Amino acid sequence: KNQVAIVTGASRGIGKAIALKFAEQGTKLALIGSSEEIHQTGKELREKGFHHIETFQVDVANEEQMNDMVAKTLEKFGQIDILVNNAGIGFFKPVEETTVDEWKKVFEVNVQGVFIGAKAVLPHMKARKSGTIITISSDVGRYTIPNGSAYTATKYAVQGFSGSLAQEVREYGIRVGTINPGMVDTYFANSVQGLPEKQDWMKAEDIADAVIYMASAPKHMLIDEIVLHPLIQNYPI
Ligand code: NJP
Numbered sequence: 001k002n003q004v005a006i007v008t009g010a011s012r013g014i015g016k017a018i019a020l021k022f023a024e025q026g027t028k029l030a031l032i033g034s035s036e037e038i039h040q041t042g043k044e045l046r047e048k049g050f051h052h053i054e055t056f057q058v059d060v061a062n063e064e065q066m067n068d069m070v071a072k073t074l075e076k077f078g079q080i081d082i083l084v085n086n087a088g089i090g091f092f093k094p095v096e097e098t099t100v101d102e103w104k105k106v107f108e109v110n111v112q113g114v115f116i117g118a119k120a121v122l123p124h125m126k127a128r129k130s131g132t133i134i135t136i137s138s139d140v141g142r143y144t145i146p147n148g149s150a151y152t153a154t155k156y157a158v159q160g161f162s163g164s165l166a167q168e169v170r171e172y173g174i175r176v177g178t179i180n181p182g183m184v185d186t187y188f189a190n191s192v193q194g195l196p197e198k199q200d201w202m203k204a205e206d207i208a209d210a211v212i213y214m215a216s217a218p219k220h221m222l223i224d225e226i227v228l229h230p231l232i233q234n235y236p237i
Contacts, residue, residue, distance in 0.1 A: 004077040005215070006030045006070070008060050008117060009087030011037035013186030013193065014136060017204035018084055018211050019045065019053075025212065028052035030073040030080075032066075032087065034059045052077070060087045060113030063120075070120045079128065082215050083121045085114045085135040088154075090189030092147045103150050110154035111161070118165060122174070129173040132215050135162050136207065137178040139227060143236050166224065175222045179210050182229035200232045 005022050009015035011033035019031055023045050031041055031053065042055035054076055058065040073080060091098075091106045114135050125131030140148055141155030159178060166176035184207055185191075185198040193204070206228065214223045229235045 002026065002028075003081040004028045004030070004073070004079050005082035005084060006032065006073060006080060006117075006121070007084045007086060008032040008113065009136075010041050010055075011035055012041075013188060014181075014184060014204045014207045015084070015086040016041050017208040018086060020048075021205070021208040021212050022082075023048070023050035023053065027082070028077045030054045030056060030069065030077070032056050032058050032060065032069060034087075060085075060117060061108040063116050066116050066120045070124070074124060080121050080124055081131060083117055083131070083133045084211055084215075085117045085133070087113055088136065091151050092189060093150070094147055095149050098150055106150050106154055107157075110151070111157045114158055114161060118161075118176075122169065125174050126169070126172045130219070131172075131174045133162075133165070133174065133176045134211055134214055135176075135178050136211075137162070137180050139180050139182045139229065139235060141178070141180055142227070163224075166222070170222065173219070175217075177214050177223050178225050179207060179214065180225060180227045181207050181210075182233045182235060200230055202228060202230045 005027050007015050007019050010019045010031035038055045038057055042053045045053045056069045058069050088110045089106055118133050137158045138155040140152045141159040144152050162176050162178045183201045185201040186193050186204055210226045217223050
């Protein structure tokens with residue numbers, strides 16, 4: 001209640017589900033997407049009766065755009081309690097078929113975007129001695145899969161970044177955690193949400209529930225990591 005959250009990648013999929021759950025809790029929202037579709041998310045939420053919603057067509061990998069978005073969010077809402085680094089791209093190809101430009105792009109969004117997002121909110125969170133930074137990483141931030149070298153490498157990087165940052169900022173009352181899902185039915189990796197063959201996969205709402213749980217833990221507590229899978233997924237433990 002009365003909190004302010006930034007959610008990146010809220011045009012569709014998991015980020016859009018996170019936005020709806022936060023809105024239902026009365027959390028004010030700054031929603032980020034790189035395409036115009038982000039404004040549609042804002043429109044749909046306002047039509048549902050949620051009015052404290054700002055949308056920004058911003059690339060998470062662009063520091064200037066992200067800093068500007070944070071400044072405008074502070075101007076509008078006065079504080080930032082939660083950052084959810086959710087924007088990410090799924091990219092799966094054998095190494096020899098992966099171009100350097102593709103490699104750079106997936107790292108820019110999945111890793112540089114997470115770094116820039118966190119860096120942009122830290123001065124404010126440090127000054128308030130409070131804040132929660134949640135990154136949607138992946139189960140493949142913990143184990144490897146074929147044809148996933150670039151994507152898997154980005155998620156391992158995000159785990160390293162988040163773990164290190166968590167230790168760096170806990171003395172300022174800032175909590176940093178990751179959510180590591182297996183297969184979720186979204187538009188990920190050029191898929192379409194709602195395909196019949198994905199009916200047993202997790203839903204975007206399942207991941208949004210985990211975000212709400214992590215963000216609303218008592219202030220003295222840090223949930224470092226939540227790992228979630230659909231029952232049908234054979235996950236190496
Ligand atoms: O994917 P999708 P998910 N700047 O494609 C936005 C992780 N994950 O919801 O830019 C700003 O439906 C894009 O919006 P737009 C995954 O790695 C998933 O599944 O306007 N935003 C859209 O809203 C990722 O980190 C699965 O086109 C940018 C959103 O990102 C997170 O979950 C499994 C952007 C992508 O929506 C959400 O992915 C797993 C940019 N540069 C981890 N580029 C899974 N689905 O199975 C993209 O382990 N976006």
